[in-house]
Amino acid sequence: MASQRTDPLTLEVVELIGTVVARYHDEYEQAAAQHSLTGAQARVLGLLSLEPLPMRRIAQQLRCEPSNITGIVDRLEVRGLVERRPDAGDRRVKLAATTEEGRVTADRLREALGFAREPLAELTTAERTVLRDLLKRMLGKESAT
Incomplete structure (x- = not known):
């Protein structure tokens, strides 16, 4: 598991999530x-x-x-x-x-709260669905679909 903490991709995703949360x-x-x-x-x-x-x-x-x-x-x-x-x-x-x-x-x-809605509108329905499902998975909630 130590490699996950130092994995550059994981670190970048964590930073991006932090930025989204702070902006929200x-x-x-x-x-x-x-x-x-x-x-x-x-x-x-x-x-x-x-x-x-x-x-x-x-x-x-x-x-x-x-x-x-x-x-x-x-x-x-x-x-x-x-x-x-x-x-x-x-x-x-x-x-x-x-x-x-x-x-x-x-x-x-x-x-x-336009900052999140506007960028989300630039994603396709399929991309928003994948994002929703990934977020639910991260939160331990299974997708209803």
Whole structure:
């Protein structure tokens, strides 16, 4: 395995991934600031725009403490972007969910992230599919296709 750490191709790929992550993070922070949100608030809002989730699950997906998520959701709720509602399957559990304004804001945030979308548009559908499948494989998620 030592050869993999010194393999120039592996090192180059690691550096490129790091550059993509840094650019994404910077652009995400800028897009969030345009909506008077922190990066963490924008990430929670984006996640909740996909589906309502309990606080614990949000914390697991974002790899942070549930108490941090509670504070973030509190601030989003005050702004009218998120609401808490009972889980239909277990009324003891509260779900955080976006409001209509929250969904619109999450969509605008996604639209503002052009740096990744524009270069991806230059790839063919087959190339994007291969890239998606490789990323899923790297993350330990099997491709659904």
